[in-house]
Amino acid sequence: MDLCDSQLPLVENELITFQLFFSGCSSGYDSATELSGSDKESDTSISEKDPSSAEPEVMKYRSTQELCNTLQYILSLPDLCDVMFLVGEKRVPIYGMKAVLATRSRVFHNLILEAQRQSPVSKKSKKKSKQTPSLSNHIVIEINKYQPEHxxxxxxFVHCGKVNINSTNVTGLYCAATEFDLSDLKIACRDFTTKSIKKGNATSILKSAKHYLPLHRAANKFVEKIHRYQKSLNG
Structure with a gap:
């Protein structure tokens, strides 16, 4: 799944302009199951051709929703995943598939390679694996700067291309999108934040952002832009 193909319904498909808050253009995400190009009319449409044509009829069919649902289900089954993130102070295990992670993000690719290099097979590690069997079949990566749920x-999102953005998780998602270089998610977080500020809901975003301010440079810049945009609307 290409980076730019990870499309999701965003604020009821409303396109948002944020000329003052962030530079760039609105993401304008559509449904992930929508067909591209000439296939938009129907998932199962049959192209009409001249009966005298020698070419056979072709039906182009695309269904990504079931694939997304399957990938999301796989993430809930540790035995089918090969990467385990230990997140936060409590080292909460969060699972993923290295093939998806590495192809979606160069940063994940490098983290996975580094984790593999630092996991030599030894008697000591084998003994540890017997004591903690959940670690034996996974590449283990520690992630310390995020709330586990975020x-x-x-x-x-990296696996399925969809996420529900709200005032509680938007800063965490924005920081992760910045760190792991997923530009489409960054745009989605900007769009959501712009709409929230216009509705007067910036306070809840700023409150939830406090956890990330001492940990992420991106969070500091994010909050600064919120304050500047608020001033521009009030001035």
Whole structure:
């Protein structure tokens, strides 16, 4: 799944302009199951051809929703995953598939390779694996700067291309999108934040952002832009 193909319904498909808050253009995400190009009319449409044509009739069919649901289900089954993130102070396990993670993000790719290099097979490690069998079949990566639930939502987005953004998780998702270089999710977080500020709901975003301010440079810039945009609306 290409980075730019990870499409999701965003604020009821409303397109948002944020000329003052962030530079760039609105994401304008559509449904992930919508067909592209000439296939938009129907998932199961048969192209009409001249009966005298020698070419056979072709039906183009695309269904991504079931694939997304399957990937999301796999993430809930540790035995089918090969990467385990230990997130936060409590080292909460969050699972993923290295093939998806590494192809979606160069940063994940490098983290996975580094974790593999630092996991030599030895008697000591084998003994440890027997004591903690859940670690034996996974590449283990520690992630310390995120709330576990926010990072879980981010990992789900990486695999499935969809996420529910709200005032509680938007800063965490924005920081993760910045760190792991997923530009489409960054745009979605900006769109959501712009709409929230216009509705007067910036306070809840700023409150939830406090956890990330001492940990992420991206969070500091994010909050600064919120304050500047608020001033521009009030001035």
């Amino acid at each position: 990072f879980r939502e981010f990992v789900t």
